[in-house]
Amino acid sequence: MSTSTDRTIRNRLGVTPDAAAWCTIGKIPEPPAEVHRAAGSAPLRPAFIRPLGMLGVALGTPLLYIGKMFGLLAAGEEAVKRMLSTTGEQERHRAAKLNEKRRAEAFVELGLDKAFDGDWNGAAGRLLLQWYSHSSHHERLVALAGDRILLAAPPKRVSIRRDALMQVVAEIPTGEAALADPLPAFKLKNDRLLLRFKDGSWLTLTTEEWDSELHTYLRHHQQPGEARATEA
Numbered sequence: 518m519s520t521s522t523d524r525t526i527r528n529r530l531g532v533t534p535d536a537a538a539w540c541t542i543g544k545i546p547e548p549p550a551e552v553h554r555a556a557g558s559a560p561l562r563p564a565f566i567r568p569l570g571m572l573g574v575a576l577g578t579p580l581l582y583i584g585k586m587f588g589l590l591a592a593g594e595e596a597v598k599r600m601l602s603t604t605g606e607q608e609r610h611r612a613a614k615l616n617e618k619r620r621a622e623a624f625v626e627l628g629l630d631k632a633f634d635g636d637w638n639g640a641a642g643r644l645l646l647q648w649y650s651h652s653s654h655h656e657r658l659v660a661l662a663g664d665r666i667l668l669a670a671p672p673k674r675v676s677i678r679r680d681a682l683m684q685v686v687a688e689i690p691t692g693e694a695a696l697a698d699p700l701p702a703f704k705l706k707n708d709r710l711l712l713r714f715k716d717g718s719w720l721t722l723t724t725e726e727w728d729s730e731l732h733t734y735l736r737h738h739q740q741p742g743e744a745r746a747t748e749a
Contacts, residue, residue, distance in 0.1 A: 525680045526658070530667060534660035536734035539679075540710070540722040541656055543632035545645050552637045556646035564653035564674040620700065620707070627699055629709045629721050639718025640693070651686035658683055659710075659722060661734065664691050666712070696722075698735045707732060 527533050545561045553561075624630050633641045652670035656679065660667040666689040671682035694714045700707050706727035713719040724731060 522680055526660070529680070529683050530660060530662065530669060530685060532660075532662045532667075534662045534667070536730045537658055537660035538729035538731045539656050539725040540659045541725070542645070542648065542723070543630075543721060545632055545648065546635075548637050548642075548646065553646070556643070557650065559647055559650035560653065561646075561649065563649055563655035566674065566676060623700055624709065629699060629711075631721060633720040634718050636718050640714035640716050641712070641718035641720040644687070645720060654679065656725070657686070657722075659696070659712075659731065661696065661731070665689065666691060666694060666696060696731065696735065698732055698739060701736060701739060710735075 526537060547561070548556075553559075628634070633639075633645055636642050637646065651668075652672055654670040654672075654674045656670060658667075658669040658680075660669065667685050668687040668689075669683045669685050671679050672684065675682060689712075692715070694712055697711045697713055698707065699709060699711050708724045708727050708729070710722040710724060710731060711719050712722055
């Protein structure tokens with residue numbers, strides 16, 4: 518993160534986090550009606566983009582198509598380079614593709630393609646039931662701050678100035694939950710994290726950046742055995 522972003526985060530959170538990254542969650546599955554009512558019938562989806570934001574999306578759509586066209590051209594160029602590459606380069610490319618395939622399989626095997634463990638009575642399920650009542654924004658800044666895990670977001674969904682408008686919407690003591698990188702053994706960049714609670718429930722976070730600041734921090738501080746957290 519840039520220095521100005523770091524300063525904004527410190528000002529908005531009131532602390533200097535050890536590490537932080539913007540994250541999203543997957544689509545929250547439909548809970549049983551009685552469970553949803555007991556939780557106050559809170560929204561299970563983020564708010565729609567505001568009209569100004571929708572205008573920005575409309576204006577940006579042509580640029581997306583142009584970007585895709587350049588992406589196709591780049592892919593074609595890459596394919597030609599592979600055909601003309603040396604044997605060593607081809608071997609490295611095949612190894613990278615194999616690792617990507619294994620990572621995708623690991624996502625499914627460990628349940629990282631799911632929003633949470635499926636138990637609505639667990640701590641993770643209860644948090645998800647209140648996720649968008651705390652803030653209708655589709656992202657959360659997840660920050661590790663000493664003995665706490667902080668979740669911050671603007672009160673409402675915004676298309677700009679999320680850093681300047683965010684506030685802490687949830688605070689979880691590290692005695693109740695831990696953040697873990699579920700795939701530390703993979704050498705490729707990873708965008709998944711697990712928020713695992715003391716009761717064994719968990720939810721999956723997808724970081725905005727591959728190999729985010731949180732991944733880097735956990736790589737140096739995560740204890741052996743914490744990675745495959747969904748197997749408990």
